[in-house]
Amino acid sequence: MRVPVRSGQVRRRKPPYRVARKDDPAAPLNERERQILRLVVESFIDTAGPVGSHFLARRYSIGLSPASIRNTMSDLEEMGYLDHPYTSAGRVPTDLGYRTFVDALMDVPELAPDERRLLQQRVREIGNDPEELWRESTRLLGQLSRLLGVVLTPRLSTGVLERLEVVPLSSTRAMFVLSVRGGLVRTILVELASGLSRRDLELVVALLNERLAGLTLAAIRQSCHWRLRDLEDRTGLVQLVLDEAPTLFSEPNEGRVRFGGTQYIMGQPEFQQPEELRNLFLLLEDEEELVRLLEGTEGPEDVEVGRAQVSIGRENCDEKVERFSIVTARYRLGDAVGTIGVIGPTRMDYRRVLALVQEMALLLSRPIDETVN
Structure with missing residues (x-):
């Protein structure tokens, strides 16, 4: 069965997220290269396996032969957007490929109405108990993303x-x-x-x-x-x-991190490798480093509440997490600002994760008695 390419490859609106760090801009891609890169990233996210030209030709009605797709994929590999693992005929995205997808090719993050209602209902049920809000928000993010939900309590x-x-x-x-x-x-x-x-x-x-x-x-x-x-x-x-x-009146040195969903992220193919699982647990045990990664270098007042930031792979500047991506957004409790997010492999459904993180950050920032439409 052929799956048609979705109409409107990129919805040209200002994305409601911002980049945590960007490398030097690469050479601009033509329309065919953009299309193939987007399909490779989306297919790899879906299958967790290298993507070949015959697979794309069969799965998508894009009017290109496997040979033409293969040539375009080779060009993208030479430019650093794709990689060619081992002797496989397929390609996988690089950090630059993911970054370009998130910045320029991905559809605008949007949460399904039933998921939005679920998050709104749970926040309303909890009321004004911050500790319960943090615990439930990480659980929901982990459950819905199948990754690791994390929250930093606000800086006092x-x-x-x-x-x-x-x-x-x-x-x-x-x-x-x-x-x-x-x-x-x-x-x-x-x-x-x-x-x-x-x-x-x-x-x-x-x-x-x-x-x-x-x-x-x-x-x-x-x-x-x-x-x-x-x-x-x-x-x-x-x-x-x-x-x-x-x-x-100082900032507590520890105890700010809450996380949930370890059972979900451990089910991801990337974490079947002992080394990757070890790196994940080393990160979770290092609260100081985890706070640095989640908060970034910008102060609370420098980042818009509810607008997600994405840090991909080596952008995290830490060997333990160079194969992870971190999606975060600021939230506000009273006048204090905290951070909520999701940690997972670089192969994550960025559109969905961004939508989840942004929605939860906005819900945490809203007065509980405020009407939510």
């Missing part, structure tokens, strides 16, 4: 402090609770001077909230000394806050 330094509480645990220990707009909470244990009454603590905490609430944690860390310097305090709590400000 970008979040706005709603209130600070001090919960006494003993006569000399207390727990500082920082509630950040958007439902984020950070807790830290501190040592207190003995003999403090609950009334004394409440009075001082009220003064601290009066001076600090409504500011980002980064701003508090930088300016709390002059904001609090004139407060009279016989409890020592203000001085404790000043002394501990670099820790209290």
Whole structure:
């Protein structure tokens, strides 16, 4: 059975995603080269096997003989868009081939209506519990993409402090609770001077909230000394806050990564090889490197919320993931910005993954009580 080429090879609209990094632009492709490259990438994504000229001629009604297709594929290989693995007669896309497909040949990412409704329904059911939202979003991304769903909790330094509480645990220990707009909470244990009454603590905490609430944690860390310097305090709590400000209002060093869908990504053909599976688990164990890969080099304010970025293969600049692609998008909880995405082999359904990541990022960024059409 012949499968016709879809009409309108490229829907010429500004793509709702952006490139994480691009190599030097290659020579422009003519229309036939663009068509063959697109079909090779799509076929390889579908079959996970090298794509030959006879396969394309049989599968697609493109009006070209196998010999003409083979010649075009050879040209694309010489230009670096395709590779010729081992002694196979077929070709596979290179990182440049995937990059060109994502940037110029792929249809605009669009989610099926039933999948969009599923994501919307689950987000509404969860409500305002950030931890449950993160857990469920990674599970859904993993399930629907058959890859690995990942989320980075927002950088607390970008979040706005709603209130600070001090919960006494003993006569000399207390727990500082920082509630950040958007439902984020950070807790830290501190040592207190003995003999403090609950009334004394409440009075001082009220003064601290009066001076600090409504500011980002980064701003508090930088300016709390002059904001609090004139407060009279016989409890020592203000001085404790000043002394501990670099820790209290800092970015946590770990614990920001959540992921789901390992059972799905392990079913992909690429991860039947022990070395690739080992690289995946090494990446998941290295939180610092994983954060770097997911956040990239741009600050939260530099990237549009809900617009996906794609990093392919060697663009990740890490040997462990040079055969992986990473699709991410920023989301916003209150004033704090986090990252959500999907990790998989370079042979992934980019159009579908981009649509999933973008939709989930926008849903996480929306107030729960907002009507979703």
